[in-house]
Amino acid sequence: MTVGLQDYDESMKADVKRSDLKPGEVLCQYCTGRCCRYFALPIERPETWDDYDHIRWYMMHGQVSVFVEDTTWYVMVHADCQHLQEDHMCGAYETRPGICRSYTTDDCEYDNDAPYDQLFETAEQMWEYAHAVLPPRPRRQPGDPVSLPVLSG
Numbered sequence: 001m002t003v004g005l006q007d008y009d010e011s012m013k014a015d016v017k018r019s020d021l022k023p024g025e026v027l028c029q030y031c032t033g034r035c036c037r038y039f040a041l042p043i044e045r046p047e048t049w050d051d052y053d054h055i056r057w058y059m060m061h062g063q064v065s066v067f068v069e070d071t072t073w074y075v076m077v078h079a080d081c082q083h084l085q086e087d088h089m090c091g092a093y094e095t096r097p098g099i100c101r102s103y104t105t106d107d108c109e110y111d112n113d114a115p116y117d118q119l120f121e122t123a124e125q126m127w128e129y130a131h132a133v134l135p136p137r138p139r140r141q142p143g144d145p146v147s148l149p150v151l152s153g
């Protein structure tokens, strides 16, 4: 969520804490639009080597992280929304999607760099985690089927 242009004042950008907000002010006025710079989709919790291998493949494409929140796994694609303006305001405020309208500052990432229970930022981290939690990887035989992951609905 960001505030509309009509609410923006460049001079107000500062290192402001939530507790510093004055009546009528909105936290987004002081933010660089952090929540507008990615999207995330829930994925099935990985349970097998193939599952982790697929997630590792997602992450090899770059600009992709995986996080866990309340036991749900998400793939996060880092990409600025096309409507995010240079002043960090929303350029489509009146017609922004419902997910933007319903997002609140209550528990947002404005001042929290680690809002997740777990965060994996590289394919190598994911693979290392797989080695830590899974039993030894079985040797793949030629012709073994590979199942594709399914996004949860």
Ligand code: SF4
Pocket (backbone or CB within 6 Å): 001, 002, 003, 027, 028, 029, 031, 032, 033, 034, 035, 036, 103, 104, 105, 108, 109, 110
């Ligand atoms: S991260 Fe929080 S403060 Fe920043 S734009 Fe999003 S909702 Fe507003």
Ligand code: SF4
Pocket (backbone or CB within 6 Å): 001, 002, 035, 036, 081, 082, 083, 084, 085, 089, 090, 091, 092, 093, 096, 097, 100
């Ligand atoms: S439309 Fe884009 S810039 Fe506007 S609030 Fe939603 S994610 Fe942010």
